[in-house]
Every structure is written in C-alpha cells, then in structure tokens.
Amino acid sequence: MEMSPLLERITDAIAPLRGSGEVADYIPALARVAPDRFGIGVAEVDGGVHGAGDWETPFSMQSISKVFTLAMVLAEGDDTLWRRVGREPSGNPFNSLVQLEHERGIPRNPFINAGALAVTDQLISLTGDAVAALLEFLRTESANPALPVDDEVAISERANADRNLALAHFMASYGNMRNPVDEVIDQYVRQCSIAMSCRDLAQAGLFLARHGVRRDGTGHLSRSQAKRINAIMLTCGTYDAAGEFAYHVGIPGKSGVGGGILAIVPGRCAVAVWSPGLDRRGNSVAGVAALDHFTTLTGWSVF
Ligand code: GLU
Numbered sequence: 001m002e003m004s005p006l007l008e009r010i011t012d013a014i015a016p017l018r019g020s021g022e023v024a025d026y027i028p029a030l031a032r033v034a035p036d037r038f039g040i041g042v043a044e045v046d047g048g049v050h051g052a053g054d055w056e057t058p059f060s061m062q063s064i065s066k067v068f069t070l071a072m073v074l075a076e077g078d079d080t081l082w083r084r085v086g087r088e089p090s091g092n093p094f095n096s097l098v099q100l101e102h103e104r105g106i107p108r109n110p111f112i113n114a115g116a117l118a119v120t121d122q123l124i125s126l127t128g129d130a131v132a133a134l135l136e137f138l139r140t141e142s143a144n145p146a147l148p149v150d151d152e153v154a155i156s157e158r159a160n161a162d163r164n165l166a167l168a169h170f171m172a173s174y175g176n177m178r179n180p181v182d183e184v185i186d187q188y189v190r191q192c193s194i195a196m197s198c199r200d201l202a203q204a205g206l207f208l209a210r211h212g213v214r215r216d217g218t219g220h221l222s223r224s225q226a227k228r229i230n231a232i233m234l235t236c237g238t239y240d241a242a243g244e245f246a247y248h249v250g251i252p253g254k255s256g257v258g259g260g261i262l263a264i265v266p267g268r269c270a271v272a273v274w275s276p277g278l279d280r281r282g283n284s285v286a287g288v289a290a291l292d293h294f295t296t297l298t299g300w301s302v303f
Contacts, residue, residue: 001298007040007052010293014038014275014286021277021285024257029156030060030276033259038275038286040294041198043206045268051199058195059274060153062256063094065191066116067205067233068134069123074225076126084122084176085115089236089243094282095163097170105174109236111254114167117177120188124179131190141207141215142200154193161185192256201262201272208233208252208264230264234302238288241281249291250301259284263291265300 019036039055042048073081090108092099100107100114107115123130131149139145168181177184196204207214208230212221221229233252238245238261245253251271253263259276261284271294275286295301 043202060258205270
C-alpha cells in the first residue's frame, strides 16, 4: 500500500473537521494551542516512516505516556502491578473519584488517572526516576535524542493538579501508594508534559506493533505482554468512549488531552494522529475521524 498518498488523502478528507471540538483548558498551557492543527504519522514494521499535515510538530503527549509507563513496569517483570490496578474499562470519566471509593482504592485500569498514578508510583520504585527512564526509552525508540519535557506545560499542570492529588491521597489512604504523593504527582505531570510529534510517537510506539521488539531488535516485552497492552488500549485507551472507538476505528488506541492518539495495527504499523480539538469525552475529533478513514481505507482493523 502506498502510504504517503493515503495519508494525504486522509488529511484532505478530515479538513472540514479541523478546529472542531474544544481544546482542553483545565491545564491552562494546553488551552493556548491552535485548535485547527492536524497531523498523521505512520511507522511501519519494515522501517518505513510516512506522514502528512503537521506530523512533525511537537505537542503534549499527556495520557499517551501511560502506555509507555505501563510497558516499562511490565518490562521490568513486575506483575505485582495487577494486585493494585485492575484491567476493566471504567465507563466513567478518567479522573473520577467516585469509582475509586466504590472500589476501595484499587483503580479500574492503568489508563484512568488513578491507575496511571499507581503505575508511575511503581515505576519510581523500580527505577528511582520514572521520567528519566521514560525519556531514555522514548528518545531511543523515536530516534530523537532531543525529546523534551515541556516545562511550561508541567508547571501549569502541577499548579492545577488538585484532582490528581486527591486521587493519589485517596489511594494512599487505602495503602495503595508506595512513594510520597507529592513525588508521584511531580513525576506524573512531567511524564504527561513530554512533547512529541506524530513522527516521534509512531516510531516510539512501534514496539507494540512488533510484538514487543524494540528498534534495535532486542525484546522490550514478550509477545504475550505486547498483546495484553494492545488489549488494554483497545478496551480502556480512549476514556469512556472506548466502545465507540472500537466501533469506528477497530484497533488499539490511546488518546491524550493534548489531542494526540497513538494507535497500533499489530504486525503492521503504529499510527499517531494529532489535532487539539476534543470531543466531550476528551478524544481528538479530527484524530478519531482520521483513524476511522485509515482503517477503512487500508482494511487494517483487527476485526
Ligand atoms: N495530565 C493529564 C491529567 O492528569 C492527562 C489527562 C489525559 O491526557 O487524559 O489530567
């Protein structure tokens, strides 16, 4: 399949949707991004990398970072994570406190904020510095040694972290937090504030299409672990709209409130899209539409 013309075609097709939706404004630094930006990038397992639109413009990866921190904890061989985090879709907003109380401090899955905080907590215990370990991995896999934490976004998010602090303290009250809450939140907001382009993200996520194998051919995850992460992305990766996403797009995907989505076609490619306008669930409007076109035109849905 000729990938570059396909991506240009998709970019043209979604053009009327550019600027649709609302830019996330609960993190003030994110609210300043122009809503009509759009990019799409594809990294293929045979090494090809293609893109269209603003695919080389960095944006805030936000919750997409949760896929990589989860993979890193599992890559350390630490399955004890599953004693403190579940694997079911939440069907609730990603920062819900109510559900956490019902479930006595055990987050429903690793991609809602509470679950991701537990993952970061565990990664701090495993590595000493979760963000440094994450950055090293992302820089190597994306072949972009300059990938930065965007300090402006991190400071803005840290100053508006009351809800995440509440979730972390709540888990701590149930004994489900190992490191000091402030340290976990500091690391979490920094991991979310890493700036990556669609090109960077597609390349960094390619190990999930390669059944766990890294850029240099070494194993990051076993085939079975990669399969499981893709499954959690499919069932839990797009907030409380994972059913809709599976219905329309039909491949594993993880979105972030910066407007990015990383999607995986196992055995073939990783696709990253970015457009900052979000629907009411928090997923990029033009990004979801582009992925819908992508799987329709390629026939590469997993279903
Ligand atoms: N850092 C954001 C938060 O914790 C991530 C949200 C997201 O992208 O889903 O609110």
